[in-house]
Amino acid sequence: MAILPVHRVSSGGRGGRHGREKAILLAIFILFAIVCFGAFFFVPDFRDKLSVNSAMENPVQALVQRQEQVAPPIPDQHQEKGKRANVQDEDPKIESVLTVKAALHGPLETVAHVNMQETKEKAIPDKVEQKVVAKETTEPPVPETKQVPKPLDAEIKKKQEFIVQMAKHAWKGYQTYAWGQNELKPISRVGHSASIFGASAMGATIVDSLDTLYIMGLDEEYKKAREWVATSLNFDQGSTVSVFEITIRFVGGLLSAYALTKDEIYKAKAIELGRKLLPAFNTPSGLSFAQVNLGNGGGRNWNWASGGCSILAEVGTMHLEFAYLSHISGDPIFLKKVEQIRDVLEQTERPNGLYYNYIHPSSKSWCNRHMSMGALGDSFYEYLLKSYFQSNRTDMRARRMYDNAMKALEPLIITSSGDHLMFIAEKREPSVMNKMDHLACFSAGMIAMGVKDAPADLRDKYDNWSKGIVKTCHESYERTASKIGPESFYFDNRDATCNNAKQRYYILRPEVIEGYFYMWRLTKDPMYRQWGWEAAQAIEKHCRVDNGYSGIRDVDSVPVSHDDVQQSFFIAETLKYLYLMFSDDDVISLDKWVFNTEAHPLPVLGKMPS
DSSP states (O other): OOOOOOOOOOTTTHHHHHHHHHHHHHHHHHHHHHHHHHHHHHHHHHHHHHHHHHHHHOHHHHHHHHHHTTSOOOOOTTSOHHHHHHHHHHOHHHHHHHHHHHHHTSOHHHHHHHHHHHHHHTTOOHHHHHHHHHSOOOSOOOOGGGSOOOOOOHHHHHHHHHHHHHHHHHHHHHHHHOTTSSEEETTTTEEEOOGGGTTSOOOHHHHHHHHHHHHHTOHHHHHHHHHHHHHHOOOOSOOEEEHHHIIIIIIHHHHHHHHHHOOHHHHHHHHHHHHHHGGGGOSSSOOOOSEEETTTOOEEOOTTSTTTOEEHHHHTSOHHHHHHHHHHHOOTHHHHHHHHHHHHHHHSOOGGGOOOSEEOTTTOOBSSOEEOSSTTTHHHHHHHHHHHHHTTSOOHHHHHHHHHHHHHHGGGEEEOSSSOOEEEOEEETTEEEOEEEGGGGGHHHHHHHTTTTOOHHHHHHHHHHHHHHHHHHHHHHHTSSSSOOOSEEESSSSTTBOOOGGGOOBOSOOHHHHHHHHHHHHHOOHHHHHHHHHHHHHHHHHHEETTEEOOBSOTTSSSOOBOOOBOHHIIIIIHHHHHHHTSOTTTTOTTTEEEOTTSOEEEOBTTBOO
16 A cells, blocks of 8 residues: 655644735735826826927927817907807806917917916926927917907897998999009999099008908908008109198008007008108198108198198197107107197197187298188197097196197087087187088097096086087988988078088098997997997998999988099998997907097007007
8 A cells, every 4th residue: 555645734734824825915915006006196197298298399289289178169360259259258268278379379478478377287397488488470469459359239249240241342342443543433433532642543442441451350351451552552653642641541551550460561661651751841840731742752732721821630630640650660750740740839829729720831820710620620639639648648738738729619619599409610700600510520529538537627518518519410410311411510590400502412421420439438328329320321321332332412312412432431430430339348449549530540658569
């Protein structure tokens, strides 16, 4: 019988073997726990390190991608502004994406500022931020007008879009039949020009419309206009032009386009043109000539202007443009020229404190005793007040001259005996004329603006005057058959009407609508918006023709007879003021911008980047 081997068994028996097995299992469990625990903490860090490496290569793109993980895509910069505003208001995360997207169109210093918070959170090394700052860009900074506006009420948005369609219709006619010409004859379908532009086609409507197209977001039209300026706008020609009109339409239009877009082509063109206008100031007093030849620099006054005198509204309406020219060029010559004019006007003796419409460029004496807030005088007063605001309320001389002029004007601010309508009369010494020009209706907005910082004894007067004058100008529209006001209106028989058929024309002027715009912005009384809408409807009904808009010969005769001219200021001023009336106040804020007399917004110096 075989004898089987005998195995020794320790005193522990079966319990010792089970203890070893438990120890092994426990070790395996602990190792597994360590692996899982380590993965929980170290794998995300590893992912973040990969993200950091990616951000090192393209930090801006990485930031946008991370933001877009928590937000839906945002429309492009120039897509429907109202819809973008609605999206932003619903979700604060989307506002962050908008900021980053906007920064991609601006200088990368801005991107670095946006990125700094997240850079700290993710512990990205400092050199990432430095790399973003150092990267070059040719894109201009995002302009103030392209910021996301607040959402508009549906009815207001509808009216705003109506104005945009008016602008598109006016522009299409000009682009189709008068491209490169100064203005359009929409019925004849040819170009039009006036003596103020000289003998050359200088694309006045293009330059005058640049900022309107841009503000309205008409990108295709704007790009075509910008291309023409860059390739075809030429000032090297021997044409004698109006210094005043070229300053407010061309210099003002180019400066405004530059201020809004920071596109250097506009800055270069504005400075070039400004230098070509400088010979006009070569007079014994420094009061500029009315005309200058862009080729040889020869200057002269209008032969119809009171024996060759200079016109107050012309010599006094260059300060905003020339001050900004000096600001962006670094050349003080432009500001020096207009300061000299202001010196002369301030020092010239003024009977009763009034500034008269004509002054001699050699003797510095008044050529007659005609005073008007309308034609020949108007924008001189406007630029006194607006120089004060353009300087960020530091040009105290301009403010003082303005307030003193208003005090002298007070005896001419009359309330009619018939319908108790307030108006600014004209004075031809010793007579006072109970007449007011359509042009003078701009003063409602000017006087309303002047309430801010006004002397205590004038503040309430300014408020009452502005409201009274804008009401009268509205009545001049209401009392015609077309609901559009005449060139001049009187208060002798039937108030705010015109019996002279030769003065009952309307050439698409903006001044009444300009008054409504300022009164709406400053008072928020919806009545002014309604008046603006009624004016837009009347213009659409009576001035629209197949290929644009035309002035009318008699506002009291319906159906109307058209004059077949679409003035360049129709898009530049009339439609711009209407559009802004139905926009949010942040679109060309009156706290940051000052309009020149052609409605071209220029920045308040010190509040906006130059």
